[in-house]
Amino acid sequence: MCPLALSVCCRRKGTPCVRTQVRVAAVQDMAPLDDGLSWRKYGQKDILGAMYPRAYFRCTHRNSQGCPATKHVQRADGDPLLYDVVYHGAHSCAQAAHPGAEHLRRQLQPEGHADVEQSSPLAPEAECLQAGLEPVAPYSFAPAPGAGADFVGYFPLLSPTGLEWQLRSCYAAGGLGVGMDYEPHFEEFYKNATDPFQWEYSDLYAAN
DNA sequence: GCGATTTGACCTAA
């Protein structure tokens, strides 16, 4: 699959919360949504105005390990090979404790973010997600103050060299997975971003 | 037999 992606946040019940939303391009005859983690489908629902139903997945280890991670997957109306994937919560299960994850995170995480991540109670979950997804070149952003349990701080992108192109092409196609609250501001935000790998959550708030 | 998927019913918030 090719995660064209983006991530960010939403607002729920008047308080800021965070989710990670991705638009994934499926490859024909291949499992389009295999992100390296074990998910169990627990429901499917027709969504008003949507051409395709939305599928609901939770972590396989929800019962055994109490892992709260869930994701919602829905085909894009315009392109049957595109899937919108929304992750809620972060993995706390053993599958997320992938060997080498810490090394990878430290290798890719800018120095200035280390303290933020370590001081955040959500950092382990973010790390778990990163580990489970086995990213090649994740970008990261720091959690916003007061970010809820839905926060996931990392996101995988398949090609290190193709990242910027993917983001640009995604944007040009209107395929950004940005929360509605921030979408109108994304173009300006993106143009002003000097290093997409180091976008911080505060940048998104500033852009808003 | 066990775990995953399907699908209709149920719950909750707006």
Add this chain to the structure above:
DNA sequence: TTAGGTCAAATCGC
């Protein structure tokens, strides 16, 4: 009342 999200029984596949 309606739509989105979840539950749980039935079913399927290994």
